[in-house]
Amino acid sequence: MGSTASRDARSGDLLRLAATSVAVLALLASSFTGLMGASAARAAADGTTPVAMTASAASPQVSYGTANTVRVTGLPAAATGAVDFVSGSTPLCRAVLPASACATPATLPIGSYPVTATYSGDDVYESATAVTAFSVSRASAPFSAGHASSVPYGTANTISVFGFPSAATGSVAIATSGRTLCTIPDITTGSFCQTPTDLAVGTYPFTISYSGDQNHNSRTVGSSFRVVPASTRLDARVRAATVPFGTPNMLEISGLPSSATGSVVFTAGVATLCRIDDVTAASSCSTAASLGAGTYAVTATYGGDASYGSSTASTGFEVTRATVPDFDAEASAASVEFGSSVVLGVDGLPSAATGSVVFTADGATLCRIADVTASATCSTPADLGAGTYTVTAAYSGDANHRAATAATGFEVTRAELADFDAAPAAPAAAYGSGIVLRYSGLPSAATGSVVFTSGSTVLCTIADVRDADECRTAASLDAGRYLVLATYSGDADHAAATSTSAFDVEQVATAIEASARARVVAAGEPNTLTLAGLPGAATGSVSFSSGALVLCTVDDISAADRCDTPADLGAGEYEVTVRYSGDRNHLASTARTAFAVEAATPLTPAPASEDGDPGELPATGDDPTAPLVWALALLLAGAALGARSSRRVRRRDVARSGT
Structure with missing residues (x-):
């Protein structure tokens, strides 16, 4: 109905405006005839040429906010000056020739505008006037609206309007089914309003009605939104985090809106623990005392009502088993040597207790009693490494008894190695060959090293007894007797051990060789005697003699291998004996050679x-x-x-x- 009344009002305005425009045009026509006669009379009086000018508007009607174009025709092309367009006392625009048109202001108020166009004239052409008319009608006022498609119960919906023409004024009313939801009293100072927060859950079609103003038509558009159930946040907690078997626990809720109704159910898995039938009357309920021992992950579920959605919350508690305060553990011996077992046992368990006991030390399992109803002891492995063992006996517990622990301890000492022995592979070896040293008597599980020494001298080393049981001395050992100490390093489970033995390094035989540079030398000429055949490592001296006569000596065979006989040896045969002195590692040896000294020849x-x-x-x-x-x-x-x-x-x- 409001929209039809608005259209009828606009139709009446248009009819009245059209009648007014016809009357204005008739008046303008009679005025134009009089003006033309007066203009011709003036032109004849001052000698200028009269002009026949007409005026027109581009559109007989424009909407508010839109400019109209007015123009004149009939002026000579050579005319100069300007044409002013006025409506009554209101200047509309001016066209400066050669332009013949101009635009009216876009802000002209609603109404009819009789227009007079006045040509100023120039030196050649007489001034002239012409008339036309147009009207300005109210403009439409398009706008847009924005809002949430849905809001939770108890929450206002903000409805915004925008896009109005900048000059528009007036108000906006938003209504649904005869109820005003909110209003914007002045669109120049506000662009939104909010719906009430007490709207019930449901769908709300509504209208947005713009009132219009002096220059803009009214307008109504429609839309809708929904009010949906409000989400809820349920908090759940337990009165006690743990309760012993046979004791009920209290489960509680909070966080629901004060106006919420309905019930809350507490469950653990598929089992119902307890129920609050009316959240307006109670906020807690109690579990059964018969709940078995265990951990309970609890879900509290609120079912919702007409205005509030459902929600859940989680909490939990534990029903503990009965304690075993007298549980104790013991070891059969405080100390055993590596390779022996220890018997571990427990006592203090109730006669009805079932389950198992595990004995551990530093996280490693030593032994296990699989069923305490069948046995109270178990034995540790015989290969437990040497060390101190702080033992924890852990009882597993059963359906009605809590797990329990007890402590005991024992020590595993390193095994003594009474059978460790070492000896050379042979009692003696010649210098330059080295000798093999061996050990025996270590357990197969032993690790570590064996070092053979003689005094401060390391003869050889077995770095890892798992890889070898012998090593060879250096070939460079000097001749002599060696008292040997074999030292086993020990390891984590075996004590260190030593063994003694001895061997001899014997001197090696030599075979010296000798030669003379010349078989015969002339009297007064020395001969060179050379040695050979001795080992490269040999040291010492070599003498060359003939009978009691020492011919020459090599004092250090590592520096020289020859020497020269005296130059004054008498003529004759020389049987030469070569004697090598020997050294610490090489036996002495001799050889023979010979040469002759020839007598000098007489002059006559x-x-x-x-x-x-x-x-x-x-x-x-x-x-x-x-x-x-x-x-x-x-x-x-x-x-x-x-x-x-x-x-x-x-x-x-x-x-x-x-x-």
């Missing part, structure tokens, strides 16, 4: 005898060939002497080899 040799020996040379006198004869004689004598010496040496060598 005699003629050779029948057996080839040279004799005296003949005198030369004054014979001019004497020098040649002497030279030839000397050559022959030297050759004979060399041949005789060679024969003597060969006879001596044959005789020596025969011995």
Whole structure:
């Protein structure tokens, strides 16, 4: 109905505006005829040329807020000056020639506007006037609205309107089914309002009605929103976190709105623990005293009502089992050696108790009594490592008895190794070969190392007894007797141990060799005697002698291997004895060689005898060939002497080899 009345009011306004416009146009036409006659009369008086000008509006009617374009036609193209458009005493706009049109203000109030266009004239053309008319009607006022599609019960919905023309004024009313939800009294100062918070759960179609103003039409649009049940936050708690078996526990709630109604059920799994039938009358209920021992994860469920949604909360408590205050544990021995077991036992359990007992130390299980109704003891493994064991006996408990613990303890000492022994593989070894040292008597589970020493000297080491049972000494051990101490390091479970033995490193034999640089040397010339055949590690000296005569000596065979005989040795054969002194690790040795020193040749040799020996040379006198004869004689004598010496040496060598 409101919308139809608004349309009828607008139709009446338009009809009245049209009648007014017709009357204005008739008046303008008669005025224009008079103006044209007066203009022609003036033009004839001052000598200017009259013009025939007409005026018009682009639209006979525009809405408020919209400019209209007014123009004139009929002015000569050469005319100058301006055309002013006025309505009564209100200037509308001015067109400066050659422009012939201009726009009216967009803010003209609602009404009819008879327009007079006045041309100013110039030196050539007479001024002129023309009339036209248009009207301004009220504008529509489009707007938009925004709001939540749903709000919880007890919460206002904020409805906003926006998008009105900037000059619009007036109010907005929001209503549903004859009930005003909220209003915006002045859209220039407010753009929203809020619905009441007591709306019941349901769907609410509503209208948004703009009142309109002097320049804008009224408008109504529709929309809807829903009020949904409000969410609830339920808090649940227990009176006691733990209760012993046979004691009820109190379960409580809080946090529901004061106007909420309905019930709350407490469950654990599928079992119902207790129920609050009316949350307006009570906020707690009690569990049954017969609840079995265990942990209860509790869910409290509120079912909701017409205005509030359902919700849940969680809590929990434990029903504990009966305590076992007299539970105790003991060990059969305070100390045992590695490799022996300990018997662990318990007492103090009620006769009806069932379950098991586990004995642990530092998190490791030592033994277990699987059923306390069948046995009260168990034995530890025999291979428990050496150390102190603080034992916890943990009783598992059963359906009606709480778990319990008790403490005891014992010590496992390292095993003594009475059978550890060590000895060399042989009683003696030659220098330069090393000797194998062995141990025996360690348990198969033993770890660690064995070090063989003699005094402060480490002979050899077995780094890991799991990998080897022998090691070899260095080949460079000096000759002598070695008293050996074998030391086993021990490990976590086995004590350290030692064993003694001995071995000898014996000197090695040598075989020296010798030679002379020259078999025969001339008198006054030294001979070089060279040694060989000794080991590279040998030290000491070598002497070369012939009978009691020391020919030369090498004082340090590591620095030299030869020496020179004296240059003044007399002519003759020299049987040479070579003596190596030996050292700490090498035995002495001897060798033989020989050489000869040749006598010097006389300057005047005699003629050779029948057996080839040279004799005296003949005198030369004054014979001019004497020098040649002497030279030839000397050559022959030297050759004979060399041949005789060679024969003597060969006879001596044959005789020596025969011995």
